[in-house]
Amino acid sequence: MQNWFAGDENGKGGIYNFVTKRGLCAGVNSKISWTQVETGSAITWKYPGCILVGDNSVGEFYSVALTNNKQQADTGTKMVHIGKNTRSTIISKGISAGRSNNSYRGQVKIGPKADGARNYSQCDSMLIGSDAGANTFPYLQVQNNTAKVEHEASTSKIGEDQLFYFTQRGVSSEDAISMMISGFCKDVFNQLPMEFAVEADRLLSLKLEGSVG
Amino acid sequence: MINENSEVILSVQNLTARIDNTPILKGVNLEIKAGEIHAIMGPNGSGKSTFSKVLAGHPDYTVTEGEIVFQGQNLLELEPEERARAGVFLAFQYPLEITGVSNLDFLRVAYNSSAKHHGLEELDAFDFDELVQKKLGLVKMDARFLDRSVNEGFSGGEKKRNEILQMALLEPKLAILDETDSGLDIDALKIVANGGERTGAAGQCNVTHHPLPTIAELCGARLCSCDGRRAYSHHWL
16 A cells, blocks of 8 residues: 655655565465555656466556646556466556556567467556546467457446436435445455455545645 | 415526526426426427536526525525435436446445434434335335446446435435436336425426427326426416
8 A cells, every 4th residue: 555745736746656566476376466555746757566486376556546736657467477377467557646547567478389378358447537547568479379368347436417316316426436436346346355455445535635626 | 286385495586697607598487386396398498407417506507597496495505415305306407427346335325314314313223224124115226226326337227227226215205207207117206296296395396398298197297398597387187
């Protein structure tokens, strides 16, 4: 969970967070799972990756990245499949509010000896308001014809009309956004321990306070 | 059925509203008393939907003149959620799809925010489930709707029924139905037509563009016609 100082409304004075994180699945049947909730810093570049060397090893990446004001986040993962029957799952949820920019950038590389390797990637973006941006950059390199690589992406938007639907039913805008964001992030937060997921939920609501309406 | 002495629920006077710089409502007058059902009619683009949205407080519209008094309160001073809690309900012409939020959660949060406002006990998931099951029967909806995301993948008719379910749960004082009759089969229409009565809505305002206003016919409404200038009500039939 990252929540660095993001600077003022224009990102002035905010921290730059450039991170390299890699994990090596060396043994047979080994597993690495990354789960990140990324809400901080003015500029973030972060790509926790897995190198799947051991046969049957598993790599997972679950991510929620939220940007507001003028924050920029460029985050994702690298899954390098080297061993046989290696599997990886990528679930990335990006939320952009204010005038921020949020990109998913991920590489899935299947080496020539990675027979039967499988990857499933799902990248969902949510825009709040009309000035935010979301991008998805998947890099897929497949050098083994028995491998199976899937990528799905979607973009949705919380607009004024959806908020009005909630408020017309007596629900405040803040609660409406929290509900929609929790729903959007459910797949990732389900990976977290319950108490932690509740905290993550609150952190997102806090970070989005006053961003709409 | 209409008692001339009954309480005035809604009084709209000289309501003038615009979107961006385009004037749409040019001095609308309307009075609704308890127990009355009105139909607002007019051709496409005459401002029927705008009128409904302005009553509910949609942020896109600016009210430049006139007043809306709802049960003694100046509605224009209230935020949309406050209007809703006070008992104004708008059944949307195009109900929105809300991905990731289950219909059940949505209904419960909406119900509880009204309950809280009225000093009633908020219901937990179990008690609410009991309540919602009863209301489902009222609008003849399948319980499977509750687990799906709000309106997501619903057919046109299902969305409209879902609006009526929400109306049945929230028990509004004033129900505004924006083209709720279009896209419904005759059975569903009857449910809607009787909806006001069954859900305990004190007044009802139907918005329709049909030349032969099916809903109005079914529930014996008073008619008003909206030509962007004024809505005048008179008995129909």
